[in-house]
Structures are given as structure tokens and as C-alpha cells.
Amino acid sequence: MTRPPVAPPTRRLFRRRDGRLIAGVASGLSEHLGIDVLLLRIAFVASIVLGGLGMVLYAAFWIVVPQATDDPAPRERSESRVQLVGFAALGAAMLLFAQLLGFGAGLIWPAAAMIAGAAVLWRQADDSSRNRWRSVAERQRTALSGTRRRTTLRYLGGIALVLIGMGTFLATQNAFPVARRAFLPALVATLGIVVVVGPWLLRYWREATEERTARIREHERVELAGRIHDSMLQTLTLIQRRADDPEEVRRLVRHSERELRGWLYRPAQPAASLRGMLTAACAEVEDEYDVTIDLVVVGDLPATADVEAIVLSTREAAVNAAKHSGVRTISVYAEVGATELTVFVRDRGKGFRIAAIPEDRYGVRESLIGRMERHGGAATIRSGKRIGTEVRLTLPLKVSAGV
């Protein structure tokens, strides 16, 4: 199968989630432009204090530039503390700037409260629009872990800050009597707008949600159909063509069964791990020798030279079983223990006498026993007419590397 060459990704400007201080504008810009992020941040703060341009720019970027969706989610705790510092610095800069302009405290503090509240609300909206991209399962998990309550608290806190700001502003301007007189008309007007526009907004929102769901579903369907078309359909065609060759048909069926199982049950298996390597090795032997291998793995390890050695020995043992045992089913069991890694390869075949292996039989002596010993492990073989053959491979683990 050939793949079209992967096009180089177009460089688009995103706000970064990791390494952000406030909304990720500076770190996103720094990545896009290749300028040190510290320089950009200093420039922003300086221009806020000196003329306010930086603040307008920052706000514009925050609103216009989308958040990156593919980078790793930030480590919540330590990051939010850093962000707090960022917000505090921004606040201080803004206060300083306001004082330079000559506004009185009666104006600055209400404004500060309102802006802080607005910032909390905006950030929250930022996060929830990102959440939409996350998988349903992940969202359920976060919902279970109490994040939802914290989100609500943050929304309420933000709204409270804005209201306090508005209240203090009115109070300091001695505008309360005016506000009270204007309150009722304003309320009536707002209610009127809600009544008139509300149903329309609601319908629009519902339609948008439905459309999004349908689009996601369609996307998944197309993807799955593509895979099935590519693999299953091709296999079926091949089977029809090779119907008179049972061995080849078995091989084809086994291959596509394995592929389908991979998609269904083990979607993300790292190839460079004990489990991934054993799965691949067993698949090769199944395809090559027309046997079925029952693979069970307990625990996992990252791939190292030692792990690779035991996987190669496992493959060798499975090949021997496929070639000489006379049965078509082989069991492979691997267990990562606290101190050692053990693999058993077993068949219920006719067995053999170990003493009868000639000195020069390269396979068993070299590939199995020799290789394991070179890597500090061992290989033992039990075989007999009644029990079949079982090869036991062990590898001591240096540190407690078990996962």
C-alpha cells in the first residue's frame, strides 16, 4: 500500500496552552515568529505601561487567534500558579498606566474589579470551547472528578467581580439614585429583548449543537468505512480469488481479524514496548507458518536491547513450535514481575528429547539459550510426549522498571 506524501504543516498562529502566562498570546507569537518569548512579554508589558497599545493588541490577539488544540494539556496545578503571577503583573501594569493617565481611585478600583471578573469569565469560556474538542469519555471523567463544580464557582466569582465593580462605580460617582430610577426601565427593556430574541437564540444554539454532532458522527463513519473498505474488502476479494488454497485463506482471514481487533480493542498500543513487540512478532509467525498464537501479556515494559532479545527468543521458540510440534495452536504468556520478566512459549505437540538436539542445531542452542545468556537471562526447555513443549525465558530486571 502506498501513502501520499505528507504535506508539511502550514504554520498557523495559535495561542499555546502550555507555557502560557495569561492566555498564551505571547508564547504562541514567539513560536510563530521565532522570537524569544521573554522579549515579547517585556514588549507587551512596556507598551501597556507606556501607552496602553499593548493591552489593546493583547486583547485583540486573545479574541482573534484560536487556541491550539493539539498540544498537551497543561499541568494544571503548577501552571495555574504561574498564570496567577502573570495576571497579577498585568493588573499591576494596568493600574500603573491608569494612574499615569490621572484617573482617581474611585474610577480605577471598580474598573479593576470589572476587568478581573471579565478576565475570569473569558478564560473560562476559552477552556470550555477547548473542552468541546476533547473526547466524550475524557469529559465525563473530568465531570466526575469535580471540575464542573469548580467551573461553576469560577463563573459565579467572575460575575460577582463584575457586579461589585459596577456597584462600586455607581456608588463612588454618587449615581445610585439615578441608577435606581433607571433600573426598572432597564430591567423591562432587557426582559423584552430576552422574550423577543430568546427563542430564536435558543433555536440557533440547538441547531448548531445538532449540526456539530452530526458532523462528528459523519466524520467517524467515513473514517471507519475507509478503513473497512481498505482492508476488509480487499481481504474478501483476495479470499475469493484464493478460495482453492485453504492455507492462504486462513492466513488472510487471520491477518484481517488481527487488524480489526487492533482497531477495536487496542487502539493505542505503542510499538516500542514489550507488548507491542510481542504482538508484532507473534503476528509475523502466525502469517508465516499458518498457526494461531494465543498471546497473553501481563504488565508492560519500554523497549530496551534486553527486551528485544527476549522478544527475538520468543519468536524463535514460537517458530520452532510452529515447525516441529505438529499442532496449529501455540500459547505465549509474558509476565513482567517485580524482579524479572518471564515468557512462556507452549504447544501441546509431540514434544522432543532435549538430549537429542544435535550440537550444531543453530536454532535452539544459539538463538534461544545463547542469546538469553548473553543478556543475563536464561532459557529452559521442558518437553515430552504427554506435555508437549514449553520454553521458559527469563530476564532479570535491574531496577523496578515494571509498569
Add this chain to the structure above:
Amino acid sequence: MVRKTRVVLVDDHSLVRSGVRNEIGGRLDVVGEAADVAEAITRIRDTKPDVVLLDVHLPGGTGDAVIVAVHAVLPDVRFLALSVSDAPDDVIRVIRAGARGYVTKSIDGDELATAVERVAAGDAVFSPRLAGFVLDAFTGEAAAAPPTTELDVLTPRERDVLQLIARGYTYKEAAEELFLSVKTIETHVSAVLRKLQLSNRRELSRWVSERRLLP
């Protein structure tokens, strides 16, 4: 055994049902078949079989829903899950709902009949893969989560037995290997099944809660 074990087959694919019926029909008495959750519940209530061979995925629900509904009225009917699924959450879910064992559809007819008879006699049936899942769940995070009750740990003997099953040994072969009787092996496996159903180990709960179908 004086009479044949009475079995109901629950699977949404009629080809699978007729295949299984053919393979085990000689040794067992297939008294009914069903293709979905609702039909399974009525059929089992009507026929009161010894054992139900149950597919994990069914139209109108999943296998565990059948087990829960039937056990509410007929607690003595035993279930053996028979599935193509490799996913631990599928497997563990039916076991936690009350199935006495789990075998894959690649099992041959004789082995399947033996497994059904074993379940009918009140024992548990573990495939190598299920044994692997159990070992994974009970040993994988041994250091991280200290066991709170005896339900959360396997005894060394139980570990030995499970390991042999995972290595592809039958109960009889495992018994010979450990110099035990087959009956003792069955006792150990039943004890493990009980732990699997009742333990609160995080790994098990995670496998089950992934689909949010059981508490």
C-alpha cells in the same frame, strides 16, 4: 451425569448460534435461542436452563443487562460469556454482573461443552486471556495501591493457578503441574472469580466504569 445440561444460546448472529448448536448439541441439550436482550430474558424465564451461553454485545443492551434481569427472578441460572471481544472492560463487566466465566468464540466444541458442564456444576471457567486480565488487575499496581481487604489480593497458590491457565494449561494439566487435584484447582479458580466480582481494586473499577454501566 444423568441428564444432559440444559443450555440457552444468546447471540445476535444466527450463524454463530447454529454453529455453536452443532458443536455442542451432542453433549448438551440446547433448549432455546435468543437474539437480543428482551428475547433472552423471556426465553430464559420460560425454559429455566442450567447454563446460558451469553454474547457480550447484543442489540438492545449488553450481556450484563440480561444477567442482572434474570438473576433478579432466577438466581440459580448460571451464565458463561462467549464473545469475540478482547477488551478487558467488556470481559470484566459481564463477570462483575455475575457470569461464571468467559471463553472466546475460537474455543473448540469439546472444550466449550466441558466449560458449560463445569459452569453448570458451579465452577468457574477462565480463558488464558481472562486469567491475564486478572493477573494484570491484581498485580499491575500492587505497589501503588495497598490492599484493603483479603478480596484485593490473590494468594500465592491462586497466582500459580492463574499463571498456568494464562500459559495455556487446562485445569487437569495445571493440577498435575502443581501436584493438586482438579477439584482443588476448581476451588482456587472459583475463589478468584469471587474476588474478581467483589473486589474494589481500582483497575477493575476502571474497566467497568469506562462504559459507565455498573456502579
